[in-house]
Structure formats: C-alpha cells, structure tokens
Amino acid sequence: MTTYADAPVTNRNATGRSRGRWFAQVGWRHLVGVLAVAFSLFPILFVISAALNPLGTLSSTELLPTGASFENFTNLFQDTPFAHWFLNSLLLAGVASFASIFLSALAAYAFSRMRFTGRRVGLLALLLIQMFPQFLAIVAIFLIFTTVTDLWPAIGFNTPWGLFLLYMGAALGANTWLMKGFFDTLPKELDESATMDGASHAQVFFRIMLPLVAPILAVTGLLAFIGTINEFIIANVFLTEPNSKTLAVGMFGLVAGERNNNFGMFAAGTLLTAIPTVLVFQLLQRYIVSGLTAGAVKG
Amino acid sequence: MRIRTAGVVAVLGLALAASGCGGSDSDKPAAKESAKAAGGKLVIWADDKRTAALKPFAEEFGKENGVTVEVQAVSKDLQTNFVTASQQGSGPDVVVGAHDWIGNMVQNGAIDPVQLGAEQKSGFNETAIKAVTFNGQLYGVPYATENIALIRNTELAPEAPKTIEDLVAAGKKLKAEKKASEILCLQSGQNGDAYHVYPLYTSGGGYLFGTTANGDYDPKDLGVGKPESIAAFQKIAKLGEKGDGALKRSITGENSIATFTGKKCAFLVSGPWAIADAKKANIKYDISPVPGFAGGKEAQPFVGVQAFYVAAKGKNKALAQEFVTNYVTKPELAVALYKAEPRPPALTAAFDQVKGEDPDLAKFSEAGKNGQVLPAIPAMAAIWDPFGKAEAAIIGGADPAKTITAAGKTIAGQIK
C-alpha cells in the first residue's frame, strides 16, 4: 500500500470530485479489503487475547486482552508434549499431502486422458465412497489395524506411518475429482502433439501435464495439508500414546472434559498451529495466484 | 523443470515413507522384545487429565516390579473406543473412568470383576464401593468420588442460602445493585446439562429410576415423564428465562466457571475441578450443599466415582489385577493422585490424611453426603441426551408437561 501512497497525496489539495473519482476507482476496493480483513481477523483477535490472558478462557466477552503474558505458551511446552504434537503433525501433514496429491494426480490423469471400461463407474464410485460416514467405519479400522499391529507393529496403532497409510486410503476420494476437472480443461492438442513427437504417456504426464496443473496441485496440496492437520476422528482412536499424537488430538484433549482452565493454552496452541499452514500458503501462493485456469483460457 | 523436480521429490518422499516403515521396524520390535524379557507390559487408558496425574505412579509401579507401564490418553469417546478396541483385541489392560460406564462395559464383556478382600473393601468409603458394584459384583477399584456443590463468592454473598428461593433473592439483589450480572451460574447450554440440574430435579420431587428390592436401579421404573418429574420441572421452569432468570441457556460448561471467577455471579454450581480456577482468580469462596426448593425435598446431587477397571481381554490380566487390586488400593497413591487433581479420595485413610490440609474437601464431601450414586445401568446412557434437551427447552420457556412427557417417551423407547 505504501508504494501507492502518492495517489491520495496528490489528491490532497484537489477538489472533492477528484477524490470521489479516486474512491470510485481504487478507494472502494480498499474499503472492501479492509472490511474483509476485519471480518477475517476479529475472531482471531479473540483467540489472541485468550492466549495472552493468563486466566484465558474462550468465553470471556473481551475482544482485547485483559492481561499480557506468555504464561500460556510456556505452559504449553512445559506441561504438554506440544513440541511432539507439532512435529508429528508437520511430518504427517507434509508427507501425507504430498503423497496424496501425487496419487490422485496419477488417477486424475488416467480419468481425464484415457478411455477405459469402468471409467465413469469408477468416477461415480469415488464421489460416493466419501459419503459414507467415517465414524461408522471406525469399527472396521480397529479390525484391520489390530491385525496390522500384531504383524507389523511399525505401521500399527500409535505410529505415524499407520495413520499415513489410512490417510492414503482417502487420497483418491478427496482430490481426484478436483484434479480431473482441471486436467479436463487442458487442451487435448497439447498432449496429442507431444505424443506425435514421440513422447510416452509417462513423459506427457510428468513433463507436460504436471507443470500445467501446478496451480491446482498447489491448491489441493494446501487443502490436503490443512485437512490432515485438522483431522480428528480417526487420529483420536489411532493415536493414544501422548507423544505420538497430532495437534488436533492433543489440543482437543486440553479442552475435553469439564475443566476449562486450559483454554488459554488451547488458544496459544491454536495460534501456533496456524503458523505452518500460513507458511505453506506463502510457499504455494505464487502458484495459486499465477493463473488457475491458464490452460482453459488459452485453449 | 520445476515440476520434474517436484516429481522426483514426490517419488523420493514416497520411497522415504516406505523405507521409513522398514527403518523404524528394526528398532520397534527390538524394544518390544526387551520389554518382554524384563517382564510384561501394562497398558493403561485414561482421559487426558488423569493420564497426566497417573503417569508418575504408573512408572513407579513399573520400576518397582520390573515391568513396562504405558499410560495412554484417549481424548474423546474413551469408553466407546475402549469397548471397540477390546472387542478386537487391541485394547489396554487397565482403563480408568467414571463408574457409570460399568453397565455398558459389562454388557459388552469388556471388563472383569475385581476381587477385593474384605479388609481392603472396608478401607473405602461406602458410597464408592456401592457405586462400583453392579449386579452384586465389584467391577472396579474406586480412587476418587466427586459431586457438585454450591460455591459462592463470600464477598458478594456472605451467607450460604438455605433454599433456592433465598439464593434467587440474594442474586437478584446483587444484580439490582450492579454487583453481579447473573443470579446463578448453573451450566445448561442450548442442550441442557442433566448432571448439574439434577439436585433441583430431585428437590422438586423427580427421580430417574426406581429401585428394586435389593437396592439396584430398576430400568423398568423410569421416573422421567411421570407426574413427579413434571412437577419438578414446573418448579425449574419458574427459575428459567421466562421466570426468575436464574437458569439460562446462555450459561454453558465453558463459561460458567469463568463467569464466577470474573465476579459476574455470586453463586456457582460446580465440582472440585472449579476450585483451582477460583483460587487462581483470588476469589474468596465457600462451599455449601446445593440448596433445594423451599418446602421441597432434599436436593441430591449425583455422586460419581472414578475407578480403575481390569480389561477382560487385556493381554496381561494378572499384572492388571495386581496393579488395580494391590497398588491402587494403597493410601499413598490415593493421596498423590489427590495432589495431582483435587478430588476427594475414595479411600477413607487417604481422605482423612488430606482432609486436614484442605477444608474444601470436607465441604464437598458434606455436600455429597445425601447424594445419589449415579446409576451405572446401561439404561442411564439413554437418559442424558433427551433429559438435557428437555431441561434446556423448559428453561427457555417450553411447556414442562409436554416437553418432559416427550422426553420420557424417547428415553423409554431407547431402553431395551
């Protein structure tokens, strides 16, 4: 904004009319932006004030902090294995989101570019399978992983790898549709001409399609990252050892039950949890905003 | 180019993931092997708070006896997950939880009875033993009892109210003087809270289950929906939003204690877990029994018991029994658990030991003296939700007779 400060400055002595024109062209946009930022931030301000308030509670009516102390943050690291949770979540969300977008990109490529029997049925099945409530499947998950834990404890209960495998099960359902839609918007001539030039299907996929869908890979990657960080139902039954928990499970434990003097710590944890997501977003945003529909429009 | 790198990284990531499985494998079973060699492994499941409190003692037990002890926390749906995991054979050896789970855990064959000697048994507070007795068998070893009481801010309300009417009058006066913004902090929320409103319900004459000849609760005699329950809720309705405004749906489990410690209400109905916050906020408080309606019956809070259970399908049952019947029954452990989390110990010896240094404890226990043991029969699970919602609706102004009759019907339909 500072770089554009000259606009209002030059208008300082101008007539109301030109100020009006500035407003009509740019000013209202800032107004919308500021309003939107206010809407975005005020619940977060609330969390910040709870995190800084030593008697932190999520239900006080004060928007601004009544006391400022980092007690809640230090308690979080001293009294709970928060650092473990944080690392577990980062590792799990990082690996799982990467692997899951890769798996679904493969599948989306096949669904978009190839014609085979069972294609449409497969697509429909992918959409429907997500409609089945996960909390009912927990019994079956116990069934599977009891056997897995007995045979291969390294990928059983209380291991990030076991949970990672489980999340991979959901990879196709969650992202394939999204990606297929974007693969569809890429003009077919692109890969056809590459094939003419002698490129194999794998080359088409890795060298032509993937670079073009980079924005959607970034979007789904971000989605998958956030989804994994927030996943609770499965992780809650899967991870019971305090040190193996993820942020969502561990932090829920802080506020579960009747005692609510952990809310300050909970709020502090919430803020810290947002940091990796913001960083991932920063990392990916140039892909996202650099043109989601490059292919579609050019085609 | 960028993407090709990404592809390589992705493949590497997957490879790492896969080799990670292999890599961590080599040390995990080794660790397991060594645990086996040194002795058995005992796995305990508890909720988060108790996990933290238990951990040092469990480790101590492990060290003393050359066994590995793991305390694990299940943050949500501990009971359901325990039953499901047990059924499949991946449950713990010991589980810690409220005594009202017993009925459900027994009907699923998830816990075994524990055998306490007569001498051991006599060391416990009678109510606690009664609570963990189900169908004539002892199913758990209690370690703490808990019940709610009236906590009041003595600066605002020096006198303990004798009746709920006195309380409302005092609260209204404070409100009029702008010293407080609420009459009473009794949590309800939009979906009600059967546990906290129960003293008022009993004072109004209501009951949940009748009792059979041998003193057990009888699921066939459901009190919700009976005329007594309607009468009780008519009295409660008068305290509600359309009446005195002492009971409000806006007071929830999240804000009731905070509102009290924020000096916005002089009276709080809560349990021992609220005391830590009150102390932290430097509130001068006193504890007395929850008062009943003038001319009504006694206000009886629920008495809950926290207990240790031996899982029926645990891998190390003998060790679990050893831990539960011989280690948990020691007063030293009970005192230490109390220090980690101040709830009245169920062992009389431990209770007497800590009573001296903590006057609140005796007051809570006094408030729970006439309390009712929370029913442990499976049918109780059908009560909570409909009863709470009926309470919330009535506090909000719904017709008590119609609402509570419907709740009674729903509950009856869910009891097998």
Add this chain to the structure above:
Amino acid sequence: MSTSLSGPGSAEQAPGREPVRRGLPRTSRTARNHAPITATGLVGKVVLLGLVAGIAIWAAFPLVEAEHWIGLGILAATTAGLFYLYLSRRHIPAKYLVPGTLFLIAFQIFPVLYTASTAFTNFGDGHRGSKDDAIVAIQTSSVKQVPGSTEYSLSIATKGDPATGALVFLLSDPKTREVFAGDAGGLRKLDAGQVEASSLTGKITAAEGYTILNIGQASGRSKEITDLVVPTSGGAIRSNGLTRAYEGTAVRAYDAGCDCVKDSETGKTWTADPGVGSFVAADGDRLAQGWKVNVGFENFSRVLTDPNISRPFFGTLLWNFAFAIGSTGLTFLLGMGIALALHSPRMRGTNLYRVLLILPYAMPSFAMLLVWRDMFNTDFGLLNNLFGLDVDWFGGSWSARAAVLLVQLWLGYPYMFLVTTGALQAIPRELTEATSVDGASPWQSFRAVTLPLLLVALSPLLIASFAYNFNNVNAILFTTEGGPFPADNPTNGATDLLITYTYRLAFGAQGAEYGLATTVSIFIFAIVAVVAAISFSRTRKQEEVYS
C-alpha cells in the same frame, strides 16, 4: 507411481524396459533429449519395483511367523500383480490408477463394505461379539468369592525354568500361616519348614525345590497365571493379581445341553434366543451380555416405520442440501466478490490483504468452531455484545441455521477468495477490456465474460466443496450439536445434518447401535447416489466439450 519415463517411440510402445530400442527410427533431436530421461525412467522403475519387492519381503516375515497363509497369499498376489503391471506394456490406465486404488480398497472400500454388512445384524453395545464371547463374559463375571473362604498370599513359582517351567501357586494363609502348593492337579499342603515366608504378609519368599518368580518374570506369563485354576472342594483357587489368591466359584455356568445359562445360587435359567442374541429367562429377564446375530431386514423396516426416524428424515435431507449448497454458494459469492474488488492493476498492497484474508483458513477449524460457538452466546457472546443485540442465536431454528452458515462462510471464504483470485489472473485483460470498449457496463462484462470463465474453471472446486460440506460433521457437532431441538422431539434438531443425526442414532441411545446407524447410512447413501448419478450423466456433455 512406478511409471517409467521411457524412451522414444509411439505411445503404444512407450513404457519400455530397455534403454535402447531396436529397429525404431528416431531423429537425433529426440535421441539427445530423451536418452537421459530414459535412464532416469529406468532407474526410477528399478528403484520403485525394488522397493515394492523389499516391502513385500519385509511384510512377509511376520506373516510366515504367524502362519497367516491367506495374508501371505494376498501379499504375494499383490506384489506379483504390481510387477506384472509395471513391467508389461499394456494396461496403461491401470498403471496410473492402481497405486491410489490399492490404498482405497484397503482403507476405504473394505471398511465401508464391512460396516455395511452390519446393517443386517443387531451389532451394537451388548451385541458386539460372538456367542462364545458372551458365554465367557457371563461365566467370568459371575465368579464370586466362596463365603468365609481364605484369602491367600500368593507366590508364583516353578520347578523348572522361570520362563517356561510349569507354574505352581505357592499359597499361604495369612492367619494360620499354613502353606500350600497348588496347580491344576489340586492343592497340597507343604511343610512349614520347607519354606521361608515374609513375617509381615506371610507371603512365601523361598521354597525348597521351587524357583519363585518375581513380578517382572511372572507378568511375562500373565495368561498362564490367569488360566491356572486350582480345584478345591468348594470351588477353585484363582490368582488375583500376582500376589494374592482367593477361592472362588462361578455362580453361572453355560450348559450346552439345554443351550442355557444356569445360576447355581438361585436356580434360575436363561435360555439362548438366537433371534435376538440374548439369554432370556422365562420371566422375560435378559442377561446383559448378548451376542451379534443376523436380524435380516429388521433395521430397514425400523427406519421406515419408526416415526422418530422416518418423520424428520426428509426435512433433514432438505436442510442438508440447503446447508451444503449454502456453505458452498455463500463462500463462493463472498470470496469472488472480494477477489473482484481487489483485482485491479491500480490496486496496491494486495499481497498484504491476501495474507490477512487467508488467516481464517489457516487456523485449525475445530478450534475456531468452538470460538464461534461461544461468540453466538446470547448473554456473553461477542456478537450480541458488540452489536447490542439480544438474539438467541442457537435457540431459534432459523437463527441457528443462519449462524451455522455464517460460521461456514467465515471458515470457507478465504479459500474461495484465493482460487478466484487465481482464476481471475488467468483471464486475459483484453477480453474484459474489449467488452467495455463495446460499451458494456462493468456488470454486463462481468456477466458475459468473467463469470462464465470463472465457473468453468472453478466448477470442480465447487463440486468438491459441496461434497465435503454435505457430510461436514464438525461444522455441526462443534457448534449447535444439531440444536435447537423441538420440545417434543429430542432426536432431531433444526440444524442436524443427516450425518449428525445418524451419529446421534448410533451413539445417543442406550449404547451404540451400529446396525441401525449403518442402515440409516445406507438410505442416505442411496439418495445421494441417485442425485449424483443424475447430475453425473449431465456432466458427460461438459466432459465432451474438452475431449
């Protein structure tokens, strides 16, 4: 994942194993460009298949050890299948689909099918296991101490090796100081001179000819200790932990002859009823421990005939659709509006706006749902206090619905803002400028050019968002929990989605009822499938535009 970046050639011949092809003409250009990639592809393929083989071998050992032959067969077949697939040149689509599908089958399709099969059973609390499980549970839970019997101090001992030798209970009566040795053969008295005992508890600490196991050693043989029962005249002596033993007797016993359970104290019998999976007495009394039985279509008919389940079903379905459409549509509208507002070449500071606007999306949603729930509190909530309102947000049906949607809006619009911004960047400015030169108002040019292009680009995102919100349990469970509920029906609230309603059916009644909940899920599934199939047949047209 094991696709190769193979050498030159037509698509049909593409996935090659050999770096050099025979008899295929190729230009020097392709040779130069593709040769190194072929090597990469080959290496990649070898490494990945090697990894598959490695994992398979790693996984095989425990299976062999556990003599789990079916598992081993599946493992071998899967591995062989993978090798065949990636080494052959055919089945190209399968090469892309199989990696994800393997996981999908193992962790989604199998659980769903397994769960669906419980719709035909009474699976739920009290009926989880087999009949044998129930019998064991009934018998163990009826073990009572023989009145007046001795409580012994116990030491676990063996005559052989502590880890493998046959176990013996060394018992001492703390009162009389008599000592015994007991095993499955019965109880024999020991000579007091043979043993050393603790003077405090009487527990035997050493005995001639026996090795006493310490707790660590004994706990390693827990199962054997629990199973060791020393028969006596009045019942049997069982261990109680590792240091005490008691004489107990199982009051209830199963009799296979009458298929019933008998109580030896009261003489009452409960006969097995295979229809309901319980032992039932003549007077209708039922033992708590039941077992899982097939009930055929009983759950299905219950869903259709029980007015508490069927009556609110369609209302809930309607709201469910409204919620999913509302959540998706509102977030899209707001996100797009803001993106359009910020999308201007003269606009500065858009980066800062973007970072701040995205924050709601970065905060953990379960935490923010709890925060919002408290903000809607009538008396203490920020919303009412800030705006001086007195709205009972979660108390009224419509205000609760509006509140839930507002929360969804807050949580979801940053994402829509982001993707719309991305899509807008890609629309060439010349297109919109051309229309404004033609004299179209900004609104007209938006309607005619921008919006259609945006919709084409974003419709997959919108569909995905709709599908996600249709089953968004957290959005409801962490805020209204389905409420407000009508005073006369606590099972179905105004903001209940089908999934939260199913959740309550499954876990809200007397114990979990998985069978019934699964049945409701199957109904939901069927409805969604029909809707999806219809709309899916329409997308065929859209798809053909691109293909």
